[in-house]
Amino acid sequence: NAGVTQTPKFQVLKTGQSMTLQCAQDMNHEYMSWYRQDPGMGLRLIHYSVGAGITDQGEVPNGYNVSRSTTEDFPLRLLSAAPSQTSVYFCASSDSYRFPPDTQYFGPGTRLTVL
């Protein structure tokens, strides 16, 4: 099992550019999510999905789009990058989205810089 994989590991963008951060898991997990981590802010939920074709917004969704066409993949799209989106992005997955909560497994992260 590779677990949760993310690509790329590092990315530098110019303001206004678009890009997609890739996330894949090979554990057949229902629940997948994207977080951003900023110094002193902890992790904040951007978007999440409870299964293929079902997504919803988290705490900080503006400027990001997601889709989930398969159980395995959950890409995060930046439509028009802004310096405020400079952050470390983590994808996570868990077996179930139902209570009681299951352990979330995190990918290694993507460090994004927007100039």
Place this chain on the structure above:
Amino acid sequence: AQSVTQLDSQVPVFEEAPVELRCNYSSSVSVYLFWYVQYPNQGLQLLLKYLSGSTLVKGINGFEAEFNKSQTSFHLRKPSVHISDTAEYFCAVSVDGSSNYKLTFGKGTLLTVNP
């Protein structure tokens, strides 16, 4: 809405000393509580979780935490730390009764273990 407060942003200790990382939460309903650890340049991994039952929860690497409902706390402890415990530690909460579970993270506590 649920929230998590980690009372210390940084905790420096000497090797083999005991440590306590403090976490308080706010919620008017039943909660599920987690501690995650992030080693340098890595993703997060689960240390331990409280779902129900015994209020003293044991996790990996010799860590334990105690759920105290009256004080709305979930402090993390280790009787003797090692250099390798240097990492950032995140407390997280999920509230029962939601349509699905979403984790709210604290801002993190950086534990630095000095020789």
